[in-house]
Amino acid sequence: MPASKPLPPGSTIGILGGGQLGRMTALAAARLGYRCIVFAPDAHSIAADVAAGHVQGAYDDTDALARFAAQVDVITYEFENVPEAAVTECLRHRPVRPGVRPIHVAQHRLREKEFFRSLGIGTADYQPIRSDADVAAATALPGILKTCTEGYDGKGQARVSSRAELAAAWEKLERRECVLEALVDFQCEISVLVARSLDGTTRSFPIGLNHHRDGILRTTSVPSNLPAKILATAERFGLELANGLDLVGLVALEMFVARDGQVLANEMAPRPHNSGHWTIDACATSQFEQLVRAICGLPLGPVDVLAASRMENLIGDEAADWARYLGDPTARLHLYGKGTARPGRKMGHVTFVTPR
Numbered sequence: 001m002p003a004s005k006p007l008p009p010g011s012t013i014g015i016l017g018g019g020q021l022g023r024m025t026a027l028a029a030a031r032l033g034y035r036c037i038v039f040a041p042d043a044h045s046i047a048a049d050v051a052a053g054h055v056q057g058a059y060d061d062t063d064a065l066a067r068f069a070a071q072v073d074v075i076t077y078e079f080e081n082v083p084e085a086a087v088t089e090c091l092r093h094r095p096v097r098p099g100v101r102p103i104h105v106a107q108h109r110l111r112e113k114e115f116f117r118s119l120g121i122g123t124a125d126y127q128p129i130r131s132d133a134d135v136a137a138a139t140a141l142p143g144i145l146k147t148c149t150e151g152y153d154g155k156g157q158a159r160v161s162s163r164a165e166l167a168a169a170w171e172k173l174e175r176r177e178c179v180l181e182a183l184v185d186f187q188c189e190i191s192v193l194v195a196r197s198l199d200g201t202t203r204s205f206p207i208g209l210n211h212h213r214d215g216i217l218r219t220t221s222v223p224s225n226l227p228a229k230i231l232a233t234a235e236r237f238g239l240e241l242a243n244g245l246d247l248v249g250l251v252a253l254e255m256f257v258a259r260d261g262q263v264l265a266n267e268m269a270p271r272p273h274n275s276g277h278w279t280i281d282a283c284a285t286s287q288f289e290q291l292v293r294a295i296c297g298l299p300l301g302p303v304d305v306l307a308a309s310r311m312e313n314l315i316g317d318e319a320a321d322w323a324r325y326l327g328d329p330t331a332r333l334h335l336y337g338k339g340t341a342r343p344g345r346k347m348g349h350v351t352f353v354t355p356r
């Protein structure tokens, strides 16, 4: 089937990755009559638990990837650190949406920031840290030193307030390629989620107000009740990004709103995003359904807010409180079916809704 033709319900979607985002994508796809096959390295995954099938394989196992691709009509990924080579291999067999470029950019913090700037999307001051000379010349202080690759949820980061602290922190990060970002004195953190379909149509979800603790998202509230000017800038950045990446699918952009009202991009993820989970219970179309619509070439769904909502992540043993949420008429509980609750592990989320 030519890549540009819509894939009708009954088609099969391949998902690279077996986590909760893949799981919720498979659930949304099933509702629209699609089948999903999950590719993951483990014999058991929480996405495969709710999918029509799964292929177990390492991301560098080209035979396993080819077997997977042969069973599906289109492929997406549920985490941005999926190896680029795995996506390139899949592309030899089937369309991969959102594609290689979005992960190429998202997997490297410096590349990502340069890309933001090239699109006119504001960022905090930053500088590459690759040598002792870079450390000695650093001016983005106080700041946060972040590894360029493989950092997430606050991992691979250190706050530094002087060049001496920077030097020590860089040693601790094993002198890996890093970016030093000036610490933003922000009033709040927000995110925008934009879907872009096969024909280039874009649609932006209402912006969420996010609270993080220890580098991990704790809550998202919608509406954010921020001034229209800030929301318009954030939405414009999201649309510029989706178009700039020429992606088909979803992209989330996390941003800081500085005290002076400036909107500064922090990082992006070309996939469904934790800060978009509220859409399942409080938006006309969920982010997961929107992803399915986009990658299958269907019209994008409406994004009207149906209720004011606050999504809370259930991290570690917080999910043990499930009975309390089930007893609360305003709570919509989502558990991911993960076995062991470890500290910092996202076990589920609950969305509190107040119908308008």
Ligand code: AMP
Pocket (backbone or CB within 6 Å): 124, 144, 151, 152, 153, 154, 155, 181, 182, 183, 184, 185, 189, 212, 215, 216, 266, 267
């Ligand atoms: P990240 O891993 O880049 O998503 O960062 C995780 C969290 O750390 C962010 O959501 C912020 O709360 C905080 N953070 C990261 N970078 C900065 C910065 N440049 N200034 C202030 N806070 C930051």
